[in-house]
Amino acid sequence: MDVLQVVEILVFPGLTFFVWLAFVFDWLDRKTAARMQGRVGPLVAGPHGILQPVADFFKLTTKEEIVPEYSDKLVFEWGPPLFFAAPAVGTIFIPVISLSAIISNPYDLLFILFVLAFSTLMAAMLGYASAGRYSTIAIGRLVVQYTGFEVPLIISIVTPAILAKSLSIEGIVGAQSGYWFVFIAPISFGVFIIAALAELEKAPFDIPSAKTEIVAGWMTEFSGEALAYIKLTKNLSYVFLSALGASLFLGGSNGPILTHIPILQDLLFSSYFLVKLFAVGFLIFAIRTALARIRIEQATRVFWTILTPLSLLQLSIVIALR
Amino acid sequence: MSDKEDPQPEGRKEASAGLIQYSPENLVPFGPVHPALKEPEYFKLILEGEKIIEVIPRIGYVHRGIERAAQERTWIKNIYLFERICGICSFAHSLAYVQAVEGILQFEVPRRARYIRVLVAELERIHSHMLWLGLVGYWTGFDTLFMWIWKDREHVLDLVEAITGNRIHKSYSTISGVRRDLPENIADPVKKEMAYIQQRAKYYKDLVSSEETLISRTKGVGRIDADLAKKLCPVGPLLRCTGIARDVRIEDPYAAYDELIPEIKTSTEGDIASLLALRIDEVNESCRLVLEAIEKIPSGPVKLTAPRSVPKGESMFHVEAPRGELFYYVRSPGGIAPERVKIRTPTMANILTATAMLKGHTLADVPVVLTGMDPCFGCMDRVSVFEVDKQKEWSVLGEELRQYGIKYYKERRAG
């Protein structure tokens, strides 16, 4: 591993770049939702309030951290960094500035699935460690919801892999030179977006963090720096899942090659990637703005009786077409 | 019981403990401070998983002793005091009070003043209903609906400000009429905004009856039937949504409701979805009444000169507040201040129904069902202790309360 690769992992297009994107996504999410609701949204910090998420983050880090008496101190204090690590590691496998990712191996889709599962597991552990009444209920809901959306999510992620005959994201992105997989597997893309809403705890699946029912869900007992990192992680997951959707179904950084000058080519690829990323992100926050929260048993019913059969249907169509 | 420090009479504690056995792990506190509640109130939810077995309301968190304070103030000062019982239905409170006092005085209120009272009361009903409709969006996680309806509510509030001088605490009623005439050229903005509200109400009715995520949260949730409603005696929309057409405005017309006749809207399902539809219908109906009032308003004075002191006598008055029947009892000793004012607010009548509606539902339904009655805990918390074992209601006098407090803290210090 040379110095350049370390810079790539930590700065661009790795961690720092994605954390920056997380802040931008948070701002975009709040701003578009506000405009769709007839409000103005963040306004004061920076031009059009673009620095508001950054300000919120640093404000939270300076606040007092309260550790509940009956909490599991080890998990409560060390959980948030681990929770942050999950999507942060996942982003390394996504090609941004060229058709190849920073780190790539032939099986990194499996690792992505592990990352997605790990992030839910960490959320559950954090909730249980804080030992609050609301957290406990929220974790019950989170786990039930997870058993629901896990299967359709995996099936919908596997579909492009079968189409590309590759288990690496790099391979899948490279295979979409001619056409995007969303045209062959539109149902999978839809299922992926809906499962992503559930993974991100956004409406209509914000059941584990429903604020009018269980205050802040599994995050209720967290405060200060830990809360700042948890919120940042949720936004990073948001970017990560949007990037995954853009890479698997919309071709990611792949697009018509207009130039062969190295720097310009990098810019071209990253702009392809960013446009698709924001398109997927916009789709997610448009859906979450337009819907009401449903109940946990209704969510489970949606996942098991509608999404799982649909994704299986798409999978069999894809296998038959191949 | 988890709350040993609860300052309740022993009889009540035993009686409520006898109602249900539960372990502390099953108790989920809902309030006193909770994102779903606008005002502090504590509900003990006994859960089994997500299912609600029992709801124990514990009222009194925003008790301010207003009825006692009223005895120290003059008749005019009390108007502004009673307005502050509740912000949302402030005009209904002052209206009920001044009409009760007018009853003792046997005043004939000028016809124009009665029309203006209807106008403002209906504007208040529109904004109160829209507040609740928006909050249903909030409670079900549909923040967009919440923001939209509150955005449209601003139009009504601006009208109220133009007419009365304030958005919420209108300070507009006075004994013998209303304090100021309508501003000039108010008819055009009223017509414009009412047309806008009617158009939006049509859209929202369409939306709440077609958006499936919202339907899944409201259809069949918190259902009460007419028989249960007759037993528990709710008032207002909560009663009307079970199909029982009761409305004080029709049954005992006050102000100008004998000339501007509202149509009672009912729905039959008795669940939250039908409450939504019913309240939107009532917003529409109120818009129609406002337009009718502004068309037919007669000219003339808006108030008479009221005397500072009121002769001996007593009077009762009830009005249809946005949340239901609001009841005032006023007794005058013959002087400048009332001897006793008793208020029965709609939330007090509805709270038992709301807790009965909750049983058997899941925790996810609590915010939307509990607040389906449009609770106003500020209204509800009067000094009134209900003893379950003795089956009688008694009000606590100041001295009694003080003695009870001394006794309670002595006992606590001792053991």
Add this chain to the structure above:
Amino acid sequence: MSKETGSSRKEIGGAMGEMFRIAMERPITKQYPFGPPEFAERFRGKLDVDPVKCTGCGVCEVVCPATVIRMVSTGKRKVGTREIETKRPIFDLYTCISCGQCVDDCRFGALELTHEFELATVDKNSLIMDKALKSVR
């Protein structure tokens, strides 16, 4: 994923169209600290007294529901053979609820409600208005 059940329309995401329409509109939020505040002509704000018109009759003290007004003695005045105490009001505006009852009952038109409403302060004594008192001395 919309399906037809019976006569009424059922759909998911029915609010989408309206959502984009409203996103194009001007937001309802008033740019208050950055723009001028908007209020109606009748808006009831801070109370103001005209010291010249005030005669110190004390009716406002009697009617005020929030005990804002205190009458203080400013000296003695000779009317014919009798000496009468002259009084002037002091307004403790920190308890004022802006109801306007004193304005209604002032026969001399000395009181009015202005449109000023930014009354938040760290020192409540700064809201004590003794204009009427000073004009006498």
